[in-house]
Amino acid sequence: MVNDNENLVAKSKSYSWHFGKLPRIQAEQLLNNEYSGTFLIRESEHFPGDLTLSIRDEIKIQHYRIKYDGINKTYTIDDETFFSNLNLLVQHYESDADGLCCRLEKSLNNKHDTIVSMKIGKTVSPVASVSSEVSSTIYYNELQIGKLVGSGEFAEVYEGTYRKSRVAVKMLKEPNSATSFLHEADIMSKLKHRNLVELLGIVRKSDNIIYLVTEFMAKGSLLHYLTTRGRTVISQSDLVDFAIDACEGLAYLEKNRIVHRDIAASNILIADDNTAKISDFGLAICLETIGKENGNNITTEKIKCRTKWTAPEVLESKKYTHKSDMWSYGILLWEIFSYGRCPYPRLPADDVLINLKEGYRMEPPDGCPTEIGDIMRQAWHADSNRRPSFSQILERLKRLDASF
Numbered sequence: 001m002v003n004d005n006e007n008l009v010a011k012s013k014s015y016s017w018h019f020g021k022l023p024r025i026q027a028e029q030l031l032n033n034e035y036s037g038t039f040l041i042r043e044s045e046h047f048p049g050d051l052t053l054s055i056r057d058e059i060k061i062q063h064y065r066i067k068y069d070g071i072n073k074t075y076t077i078d079d080e081t082f083f084s085n086l087n088l089l090v091q092h093y094e095s096d097a098d099g100l101c102c103r104l105e106k107s108l109n110n111k112h113d114t115i116v117s118m119k120i121g122k123t124v125s126p127v128a129s130v131s132s133e134v135s136s137t138i139y140y141n142e143l144q145i146g147k148l149v150g151s152g153e154f155a156e157v158y159e160g161t162y163r164k165s166r167v168a169v170k171m172l173k174e175p176n177s178a179t180s181f182l183h184e185a186d187i188m189s190k191l192k193h194r195n196l197v198e199l200l201g202i203v204r205k206s207d208n209i210i211y212l213v214t215e216f217m218a219k220g221s222l223l224h225y226l227t228t229r230g231r232t233v234i235s236q237s238d239l240v241d242f243a244i245d246a247c248e249g250l251a252y253l254e255k256n257r258i259v260h261r262d263i264a265a266s267n268i269l270i271a272d273d274n275t276a277k278i279s280d281f282g283l284a285i286c287l288e289t290i291g292k293e294n295g296n297n298i299t300t301e302k303i304k305c306r307t308k309w310t311a312p313e314v315l316e317s318k319k320y321t322h323k324s325d326m327w328s329y330g331i332l333l334w335e336i337f338s339y340g341r342c343p344y345p346r347l348p349a350d351d352v353l354i355n356l357k358e359g360y361r362m363e364p365p366d367g368c369p370t371e372i373g374d375i376m377r378q379a380w381h382a383d384s385n386r387r388p389s390f391s392q393i394l395e396r397l398k399r400l401d402a403s404f
Helices: 004-012 024-031 086-095 175-189 222-229 236-255 287-294 312-317 322-337 349-357 370-379 390-402
Strands: 038-043 051-056 061-069 074-076 116-121 133-138 143-151 155-162 165-172 199-204 210-215 268-270 276-278
Touching: 024 038, 024 051, 024 061, 133 199, 143 165, 165 175, 175 199, 175 210, 222 268, 222 322, 236 268, 236 276, 236 322, 236 390, 312 322, 312 349, 322 370, 322 390, 370 390
Parallel strands: none
Antiparallel strands: 038 051, 051 061, 061 074, 116 133, 143 155, 155 165, 165 210, 199 210, 268 276
């Protein structure tokens, strides 16, 4: 049953200053470059049912709790002056600061043509959702989009500038695929690790025009890095470092019950300092959600996959687990230590599964360390349960790294 406060809040959301469930840190980002007196109202993070008034003054951003009295159906900030609705409260402080840091001068506009926002969760496919709601906001007019730096089947990536920082801006080629972008943003927004590309926010100009804004990875994909530099520039120690970085990121995903489902050198990006980071979470899934729905930790959702990077059980039955990611990681290791060659170079993609079922496996590339070759073979075990975990592989790689 809807209570009176919910009705009042619902009515107030028609006003541009009401931002709903906006986290404090995002409110501060939005107000940071505004003039003194610019404000917004959002739902309180610590006091359910109450609200927060966030105001930019001459020095910093101040936050005031707006208390709701359910008995008298009133709102107050100072426990002295009470208002029957939020609009009256705003009008009062627009005319007089009355104890606030400054008078309310201008409301921050929460309309899509002025501000861009992300609300993700149950509106996305149930198997895609990581959280009940995630919010991240970016001003579209603060985002400058530059040259095209990459293009895939479904999206293009541009270099951009956001608040004087270089960023990557991912745009859909097909606007009708916006749901997949929301899914990718939902997954990325809950992940934080030095070896995962960081989502900075989402630009939502309309229901179908959505941009993902991420940190900028100056040296491009690992595949491009390997093929354009080769053995004369990249040492074996560098290759081991790339393998460790990717494994670190995947061990983190494994710990957080996320299956990436698209591990390949083209989806690993290289930063200015040569750190490798996993990107492209458009196909990633949360096993926690899948387990609740199916009673297990396997998803059989049908998606388009890269045959030469994909585990046999996935090619046959679409059974995705961390162990199928481990198979793909073994292929990634082969790419790394072959300096970017395409896997199964003499096999057409359509013949790969037949050969794998007959026991065929690629030999490690020439000059590959013995330990890396052993890891590849174990990652490609026909019995997925006998493949190692990412945490186990990480320990072995770190011991190998120490020997260089």
